[in-house]
Amino acid sequence: MNDQRFPAHIISFLLALTIIFAGSTLYYGVRAEQYQSTLFYSHEKAYSELLESLSDVDAALQKIRYTNSPATVSTLSAQIWRQSECAKSALSLLPTAEAGLEKTQTFIARTGDYAYSLLRAASRGQSVSAEQKEALDSLCQTAQNLTDELTLLKARLDAGTLAYELTAGQDAGALADDFNTVEQEFPEYATLIYDGPFSQHLDKLSPAMLEGKEAVSEAQARAAAAAFCGLPEESLSLAYQGGDTIECYSFSNAAGVSIDVTRLGGLVYRMSDPRPVQDASLTPEDAVERAAVFLEERGYGSMKESYYTRFENMLTINFCYVQDGVTIYPDLVKVSIALDDGGILGFESRGYLMSHRQRTLAADQVSQSSARSQIDSRLTILSSDLAVIPTDGKNEILCHEFICQTPDGMHVIVYINAETGMEENILMLIESEDGTLTM
Numbered sequence: 098m099n100d101q102r103f104p105a106h107i108i109s110f111l112l113a114l115t116i117i118f119a120g121s122t123l124y125y126g127v128r129a130e131q132y133q134s135t136l137f138y139s140h141e142k143a144y145s146e147l148l149e150s151l152s153d154v155d156a157a158l159q160k161i162r163y164t165n166s167p168a169t170v171s172t173l174s175a176q177i178w179r180q181s182e183c184a185k186s187a188l189s190l191l192p193t194a195e196a197g198l199e200k201t202q203t204f205i206a207r208t209g210d211y212a213y214s215l216l217r218a219a220s221r222g223q224s225v226s227a228e229q230k231e232a233l234d235s236l237c238q239t240a241q242n243l244t245d246e247l248t249l250l251k252a253r254l255d256a257g258t259l260a261y262e263l264t265a266g267q268d269a270g271a272l273a274d275d276f277n278t279v280e281q282e283f284p285e286y287a288t289l290i291y292d293g294p295f296s297q298h299l300d301k302l303s304p305a306m307l308e309g310k311e312a313v314s315e316a317q318a319r320a321a322a323a324a325f326c327g328l329p330e331e332s333l334s335l336a337y338q339g340g341d342t343i344e345c346y347s348f349s350n351a352a353g354v355s356i357d358v359t360r361l362g363g364l365v366y367r368m369s370d371p372r373p374v375q376d377a378s379l380t381p382e383d384a385v386e387r388a389a390v391f392l393e394e395r396g397y398g399s400m401k402e403s404y405y406t407r408f409e410n411m412l413t414i415n416f417c418y419v420q421d422g423v424t425i426y427p428d429l430v431k432v433s434i435a436l437d438d439g440g441i442l443g444f445e446s447r448g449y450l451m452s453h454r455q456r457t458l459a460a461d462q463v464s465q466s467s468a469r470s471q472i473d474s475r476l477t478i479l480s481s482d483l484a485v486i487p488t489d490g491k492n493e494i495l496c497h498e499f500i501c502q503t504p505d506g507m508h509v510i511v512y513i514n515a516e517t518g519m520e521e522n523i524l525m526l527i528e529s530e531d532g533t534l535t536m
Contacts, residue, residue, distance in 0.1 A: 144247075147191070148244065150187060153180040155241055158240055159237055170224070174212040181210075204286070211232070211236070221519060291490060306449065307343070310361040318346040322348045322358050322365065332351070334348065354368070354370045365444065369442070377410045381412055381532075384414070384436060388441075397430060400417065403424075403429075407436075412436055413432070414434070415431055416432065420455070420458065425484075430444075463514070486512055486521065494516075497513045510535075
């Protein structure tokens with residue numbers, strides 16, 4: 098009887114599997130179709146938002162060219178900046194996001210950033226100059242061309258002659274191909290020189306510290322690296338040579354220590370020692386003192402500790418150059434100290450190499466007492482000094498620096514322009530046992 102029933106069990110089992118498999122296939126097929134539909138409509142929404150934002154940018158650019166009112170410039174600049182951010186966000190959500198749309202992305206970001214610089218200037222009562230209006234003319238024309246091209250692509254999408262083609266294993270599809278055509282034919286627009294992080298003058302910046310320096314050989318660079326770290330020259334081997342703004346020889350040893358030395362001048366750019374750090378035996382104050390001695394011994398005189406951060410028994414201290422009693426914040430050097438034995442785990446001098454020089458510091462036209470009157474009455478001023486601070490565009494401003502305390506005990510740094518008396522920046526200090534962060 099068991100022999101007769103056995104085939105029936107097998108048949109029942111296989112039938113059940115077939116039903117389960119068919120049900121699963123149907124279920125996941127429906128889910129996949131729903132996912133594709135959701136993805137399609139999310140991209141439709143993103144494309145529409147991109148077009149809407151670019152249209153708003155275009156409209157505001159057209160208006161801002163013809164106003165002489167700082168108040169109107171502020172309003173329109175804020176609109177351009179906000180809509181540029183929306184356009185960047187929408188572009189990142191499209192299936193073309195990985196298609197290498199560098200020119201499109203850069204134009205959107207640069208236009209928003211340029212508008213933000215105009216907003217800052219307008220807040221000081223400054224009007225748009227003739228040169229700036231020429232730049233805005235160029236941006237406006239480019240925005241119109243880009244909007245027109247993307248509108249044509251959208252019309253083809255709506256008509257069904259162009260599709261996203263969001264099938265499994267596929268890239269951005271035909272839309273990416275057409276978008277790349279827009280990218281390749283992207284029109285030229287005015288070179289934008291302004292005080293912001295996307296200003297094109299930043300592409301031409303060179304390290305001030307290395308100007309006029311002679312190129313050194315690999316052997317000379319290795320000797321400089323060994324002397325800096327206290328290592329035998331023969332223990333260092335060349336890992337690579339190159340770099341963009343700062344060309345370096347990069348050396349390493351068997352223990353994983355790496356040292357980069359500039360080809361011009363033979364100065365140490367950065368150093369890193371990845372050894373594990375044991376339990377801390379030094380206080381942060383001890384570590385700061387050791388870092389200061391280390392810098393002094395290697396020719397970095399007149400340096401002042403700015404702030405430090407602590408991570409896994411390693412303290413990283415930021416030092417700034419001081420000239421004639423004025424803190425020069427762009428001339429920054431970072432030193433990392435192991436809290437177990439005080440050894441040097443890291444060194445980085447990009448800020449110092451890029452900007453260090455002897456500056457001609459103009460006498461402050463706004464007195465400290467006048468600057469002090471600009472500080473909010475709810476803040477208690479703890480100390481004040483002169484400092485040079487960098488702008489987003491790597492320019493420099495001489496300021497009165499006021500370290501203050503809020504009614505609830507937080508520390509705040511307020512910078513008042515020593516030439517105009519305007520408030521340039523305000524930093525909130527987030528202090529903990531692991532160091533200080535600014536926001």
